[in-house]
Every structure is written in C-alpha cells, then in structure tokens.
Amino acid sequence: MNDTQxxxxxxFLFTPAxxxxxxxxxxxxxxxxxxxxxxxxxxxxxxxxxxxxxxxAFGNRPNSGTRHYVRVNSIDTPYCEEDIKxxxxxxxxxxxxxxVESKTCLYELERMLAAAEAAHGLTVxxxxxxxxxxxxxxxxxxxxxxxxxxxxxxxxxxGGDYTLDLNYEWQADEAVLSYARxxxxxxxRLGDLExxxxxxxxxxxxxxxxxxxxxxGKQFGFGGKLCIHPDQISLTHEVFTPxxxxxxxxxxxxxxxxxxxxxxxxxxxxxxxFIDYPIVYKSQRILALAERLLV
Numbered sequence: 001m002n003d004t005q006x007x008x009x010x011x012f013l014f015t016p017a018x019x020x021x022x023x024x025x026x027x028x029x030x031x032x033x034x035x036x037x038x039x040x041x042x043x044x045x046x047x048x049x050x051x052x053x054x055x056x057a058f059g060n061r062p063n064s065g066t067r068h069y070v071r072v073n074s075i076d077t078p079y080c081e082e083d084i085k086x087x088x089x090x091x092x093x094x095x096x097x098x099x100v101e102s103k104t105c106l107y108e109l110e111r112m113l114a115a116a117e118a119a120h121g122l123t124v125x126x127x128x129x130x131x132x133x134x135x136x137x138x139x140x141x142x143x144x145x146x147x148x149x150x151x152x153x154x155x156x157x158x159g160g161d162y163t164l165d166l167n168y169e170w171q172a173d174e175a176v177l178s179y180a181r182x183x184x185x186x187x188x189r190l191g192d193l194e195x196x197x198x199x200x201x202x203x204x205x206x207x208x209x210x211x212x213x214x215x216x217g218k219q220f221g222f223g224g225k226l227c228i229h230p231d232q233i234s235l236t237h238e239v240f241t242p243x244x245x246x247x248x249x250x251x252x253x254x255x256x257x258x259x260x261x262x263x264x265x266x267x268x269x270x271x272x273x274f275i276d277y278p279i280v281y282k283s284q285r286i287l288a289l290a291e292r293l294l295v
Contacts, residue, residue, distance in 0.1 A: 094128030134158030
C-alpha cells in the first residue's frame with residue numbers, strides 16, 4: 001500500500017482493469033488516484049480475470065504519490081464479495097463502492113473489507129472506502145450514509161446513473177445536478193467528512209464543458225472530480241488547486257485582519273471588500289489547502 005499522504009485527492013481517474021494499455025497509461029498522467037474498474041467497464045465474462053489484473057497492476061508498481069483504488073461491483077451483485085477477496089492487499093489504498101443507497105450497504109462492505117484486511121495481515125480499517133451516490137434513493141439517504149459509524153472519509157457523486165434513475169436531461173448547464181450536489185455537500189459537512197468528489201463528465205473531448213462542470217462542483221463545496229480520460233486530470237487540478245491570485249488575496253486578507261485585530265478591530269475593508277471572521281477563516285482554509293497541495 002502506498003504511503004497515504006496528507007494531501008487531498010483532487011482527481012480520481014477511472015480505467016477498465018482488463019485493458020492493459022489503458023492501465024499502463026493511467027499511471028503516467030499525474031492523477032492523484034487511479035481507480036481500476038471492475039464494474040460497468042468490465043463485461044461479466046471478464047470479471048474474474050480482471051480481478052487478477054488489478055493485483056498485477058498495483059502489486060508490480062513501486063510506491064509513488066498516486067493512490068491505488070479499485071471499484072468493485074455493487075453490494076447487490078454476486079460479484080462484490082469475490083472482488084474484495086481477490087483484490088485487497090498491501091498494494092491497495094482503497095475501495096470504491098458504486099450505487100450506495102443506505103448505511104446498510106456500507107456496513108456490509110465494511111464486513112467484507114475487514115475480513116479481507118485480516119486475511120492479508122493488514123490493519124483492519126486501514127483501507128479507505130469511498131461510496132458513490134448515484135441514485136435518487138442514495139441522494140435522499142446521503143445524510144445517514146455520511147453520518148454512519150464507518151471508515152469513509154468522503155463520498156463521490158455519480159451523475160450518469162443519477163440522471164438515468166430520474167430520467168433527467170443532463171445538459172451542459174447541469175442545473176439538474178444542483179439538488180444532489182447540495183445534498184451531498186450538506187451531508188458531508190454533517191458527517192465531518194472531507195469535501196465530496198464530483199461526478200464524471202462524459203464528453204471527453206469537450207474541455208470547456210468539463211471546466212464548467214468542475215467549477216460548478218467547486219461552487220457546491222466539492223473537493224475534486226471523478227475523471228474518465230487522462231486529459232481531464234490537468235483540468236481538474238486547475239480548478240481544485242488554489243491559484244496564485246487566490247493565494248495572494250488570502251494572504252493579504254489574513255495579514256490585514258491580523259494587523260487590525262491587534263489594534264482591537266474585528267472587521268475591516270480590503271480592496272473594496274468587507275472582511276470579518278468568516279472571510280478570514282475562508283482565506284485561512286485556502287492557504288491551508290495550498291500548503292497541503294503545493295509543498
């Protein structure tokens with residue numbers, strides 16, 4: 001298992017576990033995390049062999065800054081438990097569980113994961129578990145999922161299955177995703193989780209649409225993006241990494257407020273903006289994120 005750094009994960013890049021060329025390329029594009037997929041991208045007849053592909057790909061790769069995840073099949077399929085048994089090992093950082101609709105799903109996966117960790121001599125609870133919320137039922141249960149007594153650090157949002165479930169028209173403005181994004185960001189806060197990870201964008205050659213989607217996710221408090229093409233990694237990092245201008249402004253806010261506070265004032269104006277404690281705390285958060293990402 002990789003040494004899990006404290007840096008936040010902004011980009012999770014999917015690739016089918018049973019496509020050797022894609023698997024090899026996925027480690028070369030600078031993604032924060034790689035997800036080898038055993039679910040939708042792998043035909044039923046290929047699933048058993050694909051499990052060994054996950055072990056081979058991760059097990060033969062030296063430790064690096066890229067985290068290693070596997071997306072298993074959903075808990076209501078006959079494949080999930082075998083996916084866990086076959087792929088868990090010291091080469092893995094976490095498991096992605098699709099179509100989570102209740103905390104019961106989490107507890108069942110936790111049971112499987114704990115057994116596999118113990119069988120491989122890993123500390124029980126050491127592997128990350130990231131649920132994808134991608135149905136109406138899952139969105140409405142997001143608070144219970146986020147506040148469950150589980151190992152999860154963050155949730156992810158799957159817009160494709162979500163819009164399919166509700167027969168929504170997923171257009172470029174992504175207005176139909178607003179409710180779900182708000183529910184996941186609220187639930188994550190209530191569960192004291194890390195910011196959620198935003199949905200994929202299916203238009204792999206439309207960078208403008210991807211950037212628009214990523215920026216909307218960021219506006220809703222999301223901390224990163226699920227990606228399905230290598231070109232989306234740099235775009236994700238562009239959006240979810242504080243820019244030089246943001247860092248400079250945050251430093252100016254903190255410095256000006258500290259000087260004012262030392263003189264007994266808790267509200268000031270800076271460059272035409274009113275600054276008080278919430279604005280300062282936001283600026284401090286930006287600087288803390290920049291330090292974790294850029295050191």
